[in-house]
Amino acid sequence: MNTAPTSMTTVQVRRPATIGMQAATGGSATTPAAALPGLRARLREAVFPDYNRAAFIYWCVVVVLGSGALALSVAGVAQLPAASLGQVLLIASIAAVVGLFPLQIPKTKNSIAAGDVFIFLTLLLYGPFAAALAAAAEAAVAAWRTSTRWTSRLLGPASAALTMLACGSGFALVQDALLRAGLAADIALLVALMLFTVAYFIASPLVITAVAYLKRRRWPGVREAIESFGWLGLGYAGSAAVAAVLFLSHQRFGVFSVAVAAPMIGMFLATLNHFFSQQEAAEREAAERAARVRADAAEHEAAQAAAHLQALEQSDRRFHSAFTHAAIGMALVSPDGQVLQCNQAMSMLLARGDAEIVGAPFRSFLNPFDATRIEHELHLIRAHASDGFQFELRVRRPDGREDWASLHCGYFSHGAVGDGCLIVQAFDVTARRQAEARLQHMAYHDGLTNLANRSRLHEAMALAIDTHRDDPTRQFGVLYLSFDGYRSLNDSQGLGAGDMFLVRVGRRLKELALPGDLVARVGGEEFAILTHCDQQGTHQVLALAEEVLRALSAPLAIEDTEVATGLTVGVTFCDVGYLNPEEALRDADLARQKAKASGKAEPAIFDPNLHECAKDKLLLEAALRRAIAANQLALAFQPIYDLHTCRVVGFEALARWEHPERGSVSPATFIRVAEESGLIGALTQWAISRACMRLRDWRERHPALPELFVNVNISGLDLCDPRFADFVGETLRQHGLPPAALTLEITENTLMQQLERGSSTLAKLHDLGVGLSVDDFGTGYSSLSYLSTLPISSLKIDRSFVSRLEVRAADAEIVRAVIQLGDALGKRVVAEGIETATQLERLQGYGCELGQGYHFSRPLTPQLALQLLDSEADGTAPAPTKPTHRANDNTEGTPTWPTSIPA
Secondary structure (H helix, E strand, O other): OOOOOOOOOOEEEOOOHHHHOOOOOOOOOOOHHHHOOHHHHHHHHHHOOOOOHHHHHHHHHHHHHHHHHHHHHHHHHOOOOHHHHHHHHHHHHHHHHHOOOOEEOOOOOEEEOOHHHHHHHHHHHHOHHHHHHHHHHHHHHHHHHHOOOHHHHHHHHHHHHHHHHHHHHHHHHHHHHHHHOOOOHHHHHHHHHHHHHHHHHHHHHHHHHHHHHHHHOOOOOHHHHHHHHHHHHHHHHHHHHHHHHHHHHHHHHOOHHHHHHHHHHHHHHHHHHHHHHHHHHHHHHHHHHHHHHHHHHHHHHHHHHHHHHHHHHHHHHHHHHHHHOOOOEEEEEOOOOEEEEEOHHHHHHHOOOHHHHOOOEHHHHEOHHHHHHHHHHHHHHHOOOOOEEEEEEEEEOOOOOEEEEEEEEEEEEOOOOOOEEEEEEEEEOHHHHHHHHHHHHHHHEOOOOOOEOHHHHHHHHHHHHHHHHHOOOOOEEEEEEEEOOHHHHHHHHOHHHHHHHHHHHHHHHHHHOOOOOEEEEEEOOEEEEEEEOOOOOHHHHHHHHHHHHHHHHOOEEEOOEEEOOOEEEEEEEHHHOOOOHHHHHHHHHHHHHHHHHHOOOOOEEOOOOOOHHHHHHHHHHHHHHHHHHOOOEEEEEEEEEEOOOOEEEEEEEEEEEEEOOOEEEOHHHHHHHHHHHOOHHHHHHHHHHHHHHHHHHHHHHOOOOOOOEEEEEOOHHHHOOOOHHHHHHHHHHHHOOOHHHEEEEEEHHHHHHOHHHHHHHHHHHHHHOOEEEEEEEOOOOOOHHHHHOOOOOEEEEOHHHHHOOOOOHHHHHHHHHHHHHHHHHOOEEEEOOOOOHHHHHHHHHHOOOEEOOOOOEOOEOHHHHHHHHHHHHHOOOOOOOOOEOOOOOOOOOOOOOOOOOOO
C-alpha cells in the first residue's frame, strides 16, 4: 500500500456555473468569434459566446494540461496492486457519490462536500495519482450537477486533476524530505499535510475561477476573495484533519475503518443539514415579516409624497422663473461638471449660445489653471467632503480673450428621487480686477522707468533671504549702481533729458539681467539688481557686475547728444548672513561708495575688513577657474598595496594646486571652493582625464601589470550631472582602458545625501563597469542596507580607525567587522592611513586585502610613481618596513616638486 500523501478537498465553493462558466462577461468582454471566418467563427459563437480571447486561451491550456494530468494519473494508478486498485475505485466512488449531496451553508454562496475527506484520504493512502483521479471524479459529478455547459463540465475535472496532481506531488516531496531530515513519521505527515492544505487552498480556487475573472477582465480584491473562499479554506482544513485521523485508523485497523467512517460522516452531514434547514426557515419567516412591515411603511410614505407633490411642483415653478430671469449668470451643473441648463445672463457672460453651453463640460469655458481648481472642488463634492465653493476665476471667450468672474457654486438635491446637481452663479468682475492690477502695479513699480520700486525690491530680497536661510544652496547677490554725471545732465540739458537717460538705462539693465533677476530703481539715479546664483556662486554675481559696468560705461545718445556718465557698482553676497533687506542694500551701497573712492572702473565687494574671507573666496574662485583653464593643477599618486604580497596594485590620484602667489593651496580649501562655485565638474573631469592618461602610459610601459588601476575622488555634484557617466565612458575609450581600471571614490555621507538624485548616474556607471568605492567608510550616518543594493565595489576604512588599532580595542573590532562585512558582500576592502608595521600586521591578520599610507609611501609625483613601478618590475623595490618615497614631512602628505609639473 502506497502511503505517499496526495490531496484534500472538503469545502466546495459554489462556483458561478462551476466557477464562472455561465457568469456574465461584463461590458469590457469581447467576442473573439467576430474576428474568425467561416466555420470557426460559427463554432466559437455557439460554444464560447461569452469568452474573450484571454479566457478562451486559458480554458484550452487548463483542459489540455488537466487531460494530461488525468492520463498520467490513470497510468500511475494502473501500476497499483489489484487490491489497492479496488480500494482506490471504492474511495473515489464514495467521494463522487457524496459530492451529489453538498451541504448549503446559510447566508453564504458556499457548500460543504464530504467528498474532500475521501480525496485527501486517497492522497495519504495511495499517492498523488490516485488522489487526482478521485478529485477529477468528484469535480465531474459537481460540474454535471451545477452546469449544463460542456465547457464547464470539461474544465471542472481537468482543473481538479491538474491541481491535485501538482499539490499532491509537492506533498509527497515535502514528506520525503522531512523523513530524510530525521523527523518522526507522524510529525512529518502532519507538517507536510498542513503545507499541502495551504497550497491546495490557494491553487484550487485560483485555477478554476481564473476563467470567470478573465472573462470579466477584473480580479477580486482581498475582501471579495475572503468572502468567496474563506469557507473553502476552513473546509479544506477540516477535511485534512479528518483524513489524517482516518489514515492513522487505516494503518491500525485496515480498510474496515474507512468503511465505518463513511456512514458516520453521512449521519453528521444529515444532522447539519437538518439544523441549517431549520435556521433558513426561521430566517425566511423573519424576512417575510420585515417585508410586510416595509410594505406598510411604503404605503404610508407614498401617501405623504402625494400630499407634498403639489407643493413641490409649485416650488419648482417659482425656482424656474427666478433662474430664468436672474440678472446674474446662473447654470445647473452635474456633479461631474457637465452643464445641464443655463440662463440668458450666463450665455452673455460666456459669449456663447445655449446650444454651445448646455451639454458641454463647464471647465471647457475656463482658463486651464482655473479649470483644474474647479475639477478639484467637484471631486470634493462628489466625495461628500464639501457642499460648495466660491472664488474668482478667468472665463475664456470664443475669441481667446479672458475675463474675470466671481463664481459661487452650491450643491442641492432636486426631483422626486433625490438626485442632486450644482447651481452655479457668476458675475463679471473684470473691471474691478483690472483696477486692482493697476493699483498693484503702481504700488510696486517706478512710474518713470516701469522698473520695480524700492518696496517691490524689499519684498523680493526678504524672500531671497528666507529662502537662503532654509536652503544655503539657494544663493543671491545684490548689485547697487549709481551714475555720477546724472545731476550735471539734468542741469545742462533739462529734466526731460535726465528722464530719458533713466528710461534708457532701465531698459538696458533689464536686457543685461539674467532670467529671474529683479531690476529696481531705488531712487534718483540709483538702481539695484537682485540676482540669483544657485549654480555658479559668487562668480556669476561678479560676472554680471562686470558686464553691466562694460555696457553702461559707454556713452548714451540722448537727444542727439552723446552723454557719458561715470558708473560705480557695489556688490554684496548672501554669505554675509543678512537678516533683512535694508542690511543688504546698505552694504551694497557702501561697496559702491568704495568703488567710487577707488577711482577704478571695476566693481567693489562689500566691506573687506569685516568680510575678508568672502572676498578671498571670490578671488580664489576666479584664480581656480583660471588654473583649471590653464592646466596649472597637478596630480599626486599615492600607491595602493596588496597587503599580502606588499606589491603595488594601484594608485589614488590626488589633486594638488601650487598657486603662484599663495603657494600650496590645501585641497580641502580649493575643492570646497570648486563645489560652491560650480567648478567641481570641470575639476573632476580634468582629474579623471589626467589620471587615465598616466595609467595608460604606465600600463604600456609595464605590460606585466595588466590589473594596475587608479582611484579618483568625485563630488556628490558629479553624481547629479546626467552627462557624467557618458564622460567617464568616453575618457576610458579615448585612452584604451578597460572600465575596471578606474574606481571612483566618494565619501559615505556625500553618497547618502545625493543618493536619490544620483541613482541614475550610479546605475550607468555600474553598467559601464566602473568601480565605486565608499571613502571614509564607518564615519557616516547612513544605514548599512545600501551596501547590498547600491553598485558599490569597494570600501575604504577611514584612517581614524586604522590609526587607533594599537590603542583601542573597540576600533580594532570595528576594522575587523568592516573587513568581514566586505568579504561577506563581495566588496574589496582598502585600509587608509597605514603608518606603522604593527598596523600592517594587524590588518594582514584580519584578512584585509588592500592598503595605503605613509608606511608604504606618501603621495608621489607622476615621475616618482613611475620610478616606483620600475623598481617593482625589476625587483629592487624596498620592503615596506619603514616609510618610503617621502618627499617631505608636511601634514598634507604633499611631496616636494617643482612649481610646474610636466603633465
